[in-house]
Amino acid sequence: MNSILSPLVLSQWQFGLTTIYHFLFVPLTIGMATITAVFQSAWVRTSKPKYLQLTRFFGKLFLINFAMGVVTGIVQEFQFGMNWSTYSRFVGDVFGAPLAIEGLLAFFLEATFIGLWIFGWDKLPKKVHLATIWLTAAGSILSAYFIIAANAFMQHPVGYVLNATRGRAELTDIWAVLTNKVALAAFPHTIVGAFMVSAALVICVAAWHLARKRNVETMKPALKFGLWTMVGSGILSVFTGDQLGLVMESTQPMKMAAAEALYHTASGADASFSIFTLGTPDGVSELFSIRIPYLLSFLSTHTLNGTVQGINELQAQYTALYGPGNYSPIIWVTYWAFRWMIGLGLLAAIIAVVGLWFTRKGRDPKRWMYRIAIWAFPLPLAAMIVGWIFTEMGRQPWIVFSLLKTSAAVSPNITGLEVLISIVAFTLVYGALAVVEFRLMKRTAQAGPDAITPADENADRASDPVTVY
């Protein structure tokens, strides 16, 4: 088979591209739905027009994103069957259930109430209308849980039995699947990450306006809100990430070893964490590094004298268990993705802490500080994306850890040409839409909140249908 047109390699690239692209919109949807709901709650409680302005303004930015999140999400669901039919046959009995529950429980909720929220202004009683945005937010957060539970099965399969005759994994305990310890640890880490991403958007937009002394009335509280949300979720991100690390060491030690590029089992001070490494290009020997002793042991086991297994030892173990083969992921990817995730996330949180200091008691920061706040926008989003790259590529060569390899999971009957056509098509359409989306977001963000006319403020249930589009 021609390797350039290998359906396997192309399908991997396609899954990576479409999933990362989808994920550009997911955290913003989750976080912005909640943030919009918070602003609207503030308005309903206090009746202050600035909160209504913020609700509508950030709601508009939320919706531009939401549409992209919805339509790129369908691709995700179809792709398992289209490109990974062997995988689908193998895991469907287990993996399909959380997806179906996600649809019935979360997607319907989200999709129905978002429509009511958009078109329900002035039509629904104030509190019912407020409930629709909270239900939308609840739907998006719930959907995150179920999809992470499905993903957790791929990282750490539980609640199943292997049926050798059918050649598939079969569900024996749905509760075990839904309370997989990987899901319980990954879900909060992902949600606080989504809040960091959304806080970064609020900070960025507010800073842009404040730097130009525009819409100060609304943007000053928005900036404060964004900074506090960033700091709060940044702190939570450290704790949830720490928990996830512990779970990872116990369920996928190879991934932890790959995160540190730890070739040999080490304990205590030797189980050090390197912040930066320069090595020979093949990654076998190290030329220079900055290391913190004990830290890897602490991250993996919460003790200073713990033992962390190395790649070589695990490779030997897995060869004995699963037969000959290479059981380590691409080390330079996992090593650097892990560091970039932590570094970018920490940087965003630190900027927010500094921002809180310089805006304390209503102070105005300097213009260049606003510039930093504006340009810091992509940091948490990039951190989340490299975090997921680490999670998924760190699982390789497995598609379902210990049960099925990625190389055996691709649809046997699709041709390289078909996958190539779909990659090109997705790239062109997604690329064009990204440009449109970015420009629209920028334009809408820079236009600022609309003024509130008195009619908006105390509108009762108008009899006319509302038109938005």
Add this chain to the structure above:
Amino acid sequence: MFLPTLWFWIVGFLFIGYFVLDGFDFGVGMSLPFLGRDETDRRVMINSIGPVWDLNETWLIVAGACLFAAFPEWYATLFSGFYLPLLLILLALIVRGVSFEYRHHRPESRWKKWFDGMIIAGSALPALLWGVAFANIVEGVPLDSHHNFTGTVFDLLNPYALLGGVTTLMLFFTHGVVYLTLKTDGDLRVRARALALRSGTVTIVVAAAFLLWTNADHGTVLSWVFATVAALALVGSYMANLRWRERTAFWLMAVTIATAVGSLFLGLYPNVMPASNDVANSLTVVNASSTPYTLTVMSWVAVVMLPLVLGYQIWTYWMLRKRITRESIPQPVPTLVD
């Protein structure tokens, strides 16, 4: 046998729900060039489905997920086998969905024209391809002993399947136009009714031919009954339209689509993916389904969630029941200034 059969019908119900609901979205999108004489008309049309297209499309996502969970083999064979048609459907749904949201963000007519074009194409393509796909499922496709599709995309473009495609295209078109007679007022409503009558005659001919062909090859007593109900409802809808009974016309179109799709599922059962080359390779509700445990779990979820979902969706439609008129469209005020 009971659980797989139950889930065959739950999946069938979800697809029927999807076609009945997103069907009129497709119809409204496709009729933009016929009924949208000016920008206000077009905005009335788009706003008539604005609040609901997303929830309607979600029926597809849920149908797909339930197909995956209840019949992994069916899902795997169908989705990998129909790779390129599904790719086209995905791309069409993507551009259609974002166009609803993006279109209204800028006032320039060039901008709006672009998104109108994408709405039209993004509605027509899936309306056609869903019929092609379902006709092929009922008709059967070549499968190997591992249930993998062995044909090519050209095998899927056979005359029967193309007739199926034209049937769903016409059914959804008329459904959407009838929906507009129900949801709009004034001149647009009058023109929509006239268009529904014209497209209705074509739809009756095409749908009758397709249902006859289907049932001649795969008919059971029940599928014939469903096909007959579909035909009667379609003609009834046309008559109701003649008499300006828009609500009746719309509901009868919904019945037509539901029973026509139901007739396909009845003709399919107990197969889910018949092999055209060798019956032994066919996928049936039995050899394609998940374990009884998984189906039991899913049944409980469906029993609890489906009534709830139907409840709040009906409430949503009830809240949005008013007709949209040209007067409901606020005339553009330049709000976005650079």
